[in-house]
Amino acid sequence: MPAVFTPQTPASVSTSVVEVPVAGGAPVEMAYERRGSGEPMLLLHGIGHHWQAWEPVLSVLAGSYDVIALDLPGFGSSRPLPDDASYGLRRVVPLLAATCTALGVERPHVVGNSLGGLLALGLGLHGAARSVTALSPAGFFTRPERLYAYGVLRGMRAGARALPDPVLEILARTSAGRAALTSTIYARPGRRPADAVVAETRALRQAAGFAAVLAEGRRPGARFHQDLGNLPVTIGWGDRDRLLLRRQGVRAKRAMPGARLVRLRDCGHVPMNDDPATVARIVLDTARQADARPGTGARLWP
Numbered sequence: 001m002p003a004v005f006t007p008q009t010p011a012s013v014s015t016s017v018v019e020v021p022v023a024g025g026a027p028v029e030m031a032y033e034r035r036g037s038g039e040p041m042l043l044l045h046g047i048g049h050h051w052q053a054w055e056p057v058l059s060v061l062a063g064s065y066d067v068i069a070l071d072l073p074g075f076g077s078s079r080p081l082p083d084d085a086s087y088g089l090r091r092v093v094p095l096l097a098a099t100c101t102a103l104g105v106e107r108p109h110v111v112g113n114s115l116g117g118l119l120a121l122g123l124g125l126h127g128a129a130r131s132v133t134a135l136s137p138a139g140f141f142t143r144p145e146r147l148y149a150y151g152v153l154r155g156m157r158a159g160a161r162a163l164p165d166p167v168l169e170i171l172a173r174t175s176a177g178r179a180a181l182t183s184t185i186y187a188r189p190g191r192r193p194a195d196a197v198v199a200e201t202r203a204l205r206q207a208a209g210f211a212a213v214l215a216e217g218r219r220p221g222a223r224f225h226q227d228l229g230n231l232p233v234t235i236g237w238g239d240r241d242r243l244l245l246r247r248q249g250v251r252a253k254r255a256m257p258g259a260r261l262v263r264l265r266d267c268g269h270v271p272m273n274d275d276p277a278t279v280a281r282i283v284l285d286t287a288r289q290a291d292a293r294p295g296t297g298a299r300l301w302p
Helices: 051-062 089-102 115-125 143-162 165-172 175-182 194-206 210-217 247-255 276-292
Strands: 016-022 025-035 040-044 066-070 109-113 131-135 233-238 260-264
Touching: 016 089, 025 051, 025 089, 040 051, 040 089, 040 115, 051 066, 051 194, 051 276, 066 089, 089 115, 109 115, 109 276, 115 131, 131 276, 143 194, 143 210, 165 175, 165 194, 175 194, 233 247, 233 276, 247 260, 260 276
Parallel strands: 040 066, 040 109, 109 131, 131 233, 233 260
Antiparallel strands: 016 025, 025 066
């Protein structure tokens, strides 16, 4: 299917918030966008991003599913976790499952990118997903690859925090400026609308959970080694991913032999913008597999 690009301007803030109860602590406020009807589908963005990263495919997916695009805790308009709380899988995955429960959703199809891809796989292990589509998921890097990715991410964050809003808005109006701001994560940055570039740069600047998530990635348990059994799983990797190099997709396939590994041609780390038609097709194909052969996934956590 050829790439289709429909410019989208994201909302400046999420309009909906749900309070999620947390055992032994205050509720966590989670912001989200919800569209469509049908079986539930949960969309999870990457580090420093926000739910609007899914705008290029959100309307297409909402034509078939009840789609919830979530701001992860500490990102976008969602509140950060308490200062002493871990942002590791064992804390955040149950929180995401509890968020689904609070929204009246049970075992959605889960789609994630980067950090969101790792969390999507975690929800599969938690028994809280009907299917998983993970686009360039974290958790399959070597130490040198992690150091490289962290250096790039910290550089992007430092640039976002140092850039005054008037300069940011001027840069975002030109193709060259959008390339300077976002070519690390998009193979086709000129396609990104100016308003979207401004909004996501601000989201990176303001991401309260950024440092805590990077800290979790240094822990021994940050690498993902588990198989997800008979759960329908697709791993998609952009062949122009400059952040998490595509050879990590091969490691993901080795860890999950039953998963489908798909090369996303001419796509970067956040492929929804580079080729929304292909990304939407892959997500829909994976979700429909669950109807043909319902997956259970392993249940590693209560």
